[in-house]
Amino acid sequence: MASLVAYEDSDSEAEPEPGVSFHAAGPRNAPPGGARPPGQDFASGILDVTKGGTQATKCGSCESATGRCLLLAPLGSSDPGSYPSQRLQWPSQEPEATYPTSGPSRPLWTTHAPASHVPLAAARLQRVKPSWDSPKSSFYTQSECEAIGSNINSFPRKRSEECVIPYTPKRLRQLQAPSSVEPQGPAAGPTPAPAPLSVAPTVSEFIKPYLDSQYKETKVPRRVRFHLQGHRGPVNNVQWCPVLSRSHMLLSASMDKTFKVWNAVDSGCCLQTYFLHSEAVRAARWSPCGQRILSGGFDFALHLTDLETGTQLFSGQSGFRITTLKFHPKDHSVFLCGGFSNEMKAWDIRTGKVVRGYKATVQQTLDILFLQEGSEFLSSTDASTRDSADRTIIAWDFRTSAKISNQIFHERYTCPSLALHPKEPVFLAQTNGNYLALFSAVWPYRMSRRRRYEGHKVEGYSVGCECSPGGDLLVTGSADGRVLMYSFRTASRACTLQGHTQACVGTTFHPVLPSVLATCSWGGDVKIWH
Structure with missing residues (x-):
C-alpha cells in the first residue's frame, strides 16, 4: 500500500544538490550507523561549533563589536513564505534587508568567521530578492545572531569539520561585485585638466641681455x-620654446x-607634466606662438593644449x-x-578636420x-631596396598633394631625421x-x-640632428x-661630449643663448650644457 506520509517540503520543485542536506526531522542522507556530525543537535537545529561549549538555543542580542555571524539558510526548500521572520543585522552602516515572515520555523546552521573576513554579498547589501532556488544560499536571521552573541569570541578561527564556509550564489556575486569595491583615496571621476603652468611673469635674467642683440657665433x-x-x-x-x-x-x-615643460635656464625644475595620452608620446611640438603644445602618440591621438x-x-x-x-x-x-x-x-585646428592627405607606397613616415x-615639404620614409633607396626622401607640393620628386637619396639607407640650415638653401x-x-x-x-x-x-x-642658430655648427647625437x-x-x-650612458637621440641649440645645448637620451634623462 502506498505511503500516505506527507512531507513538509513535498511541494518544493527544487532539486536538492548532490551531497548531504538536512531536513527539519533529520538528515536525508544520513551517514551509516546513524552517526551525526559532532556538536550538532538536530532537535534544536543549532550547530554548536565550540568543542564542549554551551549550545545556544535561545535568541538574544548580537552585541559583539568585532564578530560577524554567518548563517546558512535551510536546504532543499524553494518556498520563501515558509521561513520565519528574518532581519539581517550587521555591525556596520549598511541598509537592512527584510525577508518574508510566514510559515513554521526551520532549523538553521550557524557558524562564525574571523572579524577580518567579510563575505562579498555582505560587503554591500541591497534590497534584492534572495535566490531561494539555490540550495546553498546563506543568510542570517536575527535570532541566530542573538544566539551566538555571547560566545562569538570563542568560535574557531580556521576552517574545520565543524566550521561551515558561507557560500554566496553566483547571481548575488555578479549583482554585488560592482558596488563592493570601495574607491581608495579621492572620489573616482574623470581625469582633471592639468593645472595652469607656473610661468614666470618676467623674462629670464639669463636671456634678457641677448634679446636686443644679434646672435653671434655659437660657442662649444x-x-x-x-x-x-x-x-x-x-x-x-626636446625643443626650446620658439618665442625668444x-x-x-x-x-x-x-x-x-x-x-613635460621645464625651466631649463634658471632653475632646472619641471614646470608641468601632462598625462594626456594612453600610450607613448612620440612627438610633441611648440606652436609658433609659444602658448600651445601639439602632441601625438602611439594611441593615435592628437592634442593641442593651452600652456597657461x-x-x-x-x-x-x-x-x-x-x-x-x-x-x-x-x-x-x-x-x-x-606615422x-x-x-x-594635414589638419586644420580651426575646424578640427583633415584638409589634405598625402599617400605613397610606404609603410611609415619617419x-x-x-x-x-x-x-x-619633404618626408623621409622607411622604403628602401638592396641597390637604392627609392622613395626614401619624397618632395611634395603642399597645396596639390602632388609628388615633386621621389629620387632624391639613392643610397640604401633610411633617414630617421631631417634638418634645415637656417641661412643657406640646404638641408x-x-x-x-x-x-x-x-x-x-x-x-x-x-x-x-x-x-x-x-x-x-x-x-x-631615431637620432636627431640640427644646425646652430648661426649655421656654423652641426650637432647630432x-x-x-x-x-x-x-x-x-x-x-x-x-667637439665630442660624453653625454649619456645610453643612446643620445635628441639635440638642440638654444635660439638665443650662444653656448647652451639641450640633449636627451634613451635612458630617460635630459641634460643642459653650458
Whole structure:
C-alpha cells in the first residue's frame, strides 16, 4: 500500500544538490550507523561549533563589536513564505534587508568567521530578492545572531569539520561585485585638466641681455649645467620654446606616456607634466606662438593644449601611430602629422578636420621638413631596396598633394631625421649609414658628394640632428651616448661630449643663448650644457 506520509517540503520543485542536506526531522542522507556530525543537535537545529561549549538555543542580542555571524539558510526548500521572520543585522552602516515572515520555523546552521573576513554579498547589501532556488544560499536571521552573541569570541578561527564556509550564489556575486569595491583615496571621476603652468611673469635674467642683440657665433659647451631627471622612459625629442622671451622653457616628449615643460635656464625644475595620452608620446611640438603644445602618440591621438590654462583646444584621432608633427611655417593653424601609415595628413585646428592627405607606397613616415616657406615639404620614409633607396626622401607640393620628386637619396639607407640650415638653401639628412648627408633645398635636391659628416653611430635609433642658430655648427647625437659637433664648412669634427650612458637621440641649440645645448637620451634623462 502506498505511503500516505506527507512531507513538509513535498511541494518544493527544487532539486536538492548532490551531497548531504538536512531536513527539519533529520538528515536525508544520513551517514551509516546513524552517526551525526559532532556538536550538532538536530532537535534544536543549532550547530554548536565550540568543542564542549554551551549550545545556544535561545535568541538574544548580537552585541559583539568585532564578530560577524554567518548563517546558512535551510536546504532543499524553494518556498520563501515558509521561513520565519528574518532581519539581517550587521555591525556596520549598511541598509537592512527584510525577508518574508510566514510559515513554521526551520532549523538553521550557524557558524562564525574571523572579524577580518567579510563575505562579498555582505560587503554591500541591497534590497534584492534572495535566490531561494539555490540550495546553498546563506543568510542570517536575527535570532541566530542573538544566539551566538555571547560566545562569538570563542568560535574557531580556521576552517574545520565543524566550521561551515558561507557560500554566496553566483547571481548575488555578479549583482554585488560592482558596488563592493570601495574607491581608495579621492572620489573616482574623470581625469582633471592639468593645472595652469607656473610661468614666470618676467623674462629670464639669463636671456634678457641677448634679446636686443644679434646672435653671434655659437660657442662649444663644455660642462653640464642641469641634469633633468623626471621621465620614466626614453625621451624622444626636446625643443626650446620658439618665442625668444619665453625660450627658458624646454619641452620634452617621452615613451612614458607624458610630456613635460621645464625651466631649463634658471632653475632646472619641471614646470608641468601632462598625462594626456594612453600610450607613448612620440612627438610633441611648440606652436609658433609659444602658448600651445601639439602632441601625438602611439594611441593615435592628437592634442593641442593651452600652456597657461591646461585646456584642450583641439583633439583628434589620426588613425595610425604618430611619429612626427610639424606646424606649417606660414599658416600656424595647419599642421602635418605622419606615422605608421602610407598616408600623411594635414589638419586644420580651426575646424578640427583633415584638409589634405598625402599617400605613397610606404609603410611609415619617419620625419617631415617644410621647404620654400611652406609651399613644399619633404618626408623621409622607411622604403628602401638592396641597390637604392627609392622613395626614401619624397618632395611634395603642399597645396596639390602632388609628388615633386621621389629620387632624391639613392643610397640604401633610411633617414630617421631631417634638418634645415637656417641661412643657406640646404638641408641635412641623418642616415642609418652613420653619417649626415647634405642636400640642396631646391629642385632637383642634389646631394653633395664633397661634404659628409661622419664619426657617430645611428644603429636604428631615431637620432636627431640640427644646425646652430648661426649655421656654423652641426650637432647630432649618437647611439653610444656621445654628442658630436661638426664644422658646417669643413665637415671636420669640432667637439665630442660624453653625454649619456645610453643612446643620445635628441639635440638642440638654444635660439638665443650662444653656448647652451639641450640633449636627451634613451635612458630617460635630459641634460643642459653650458
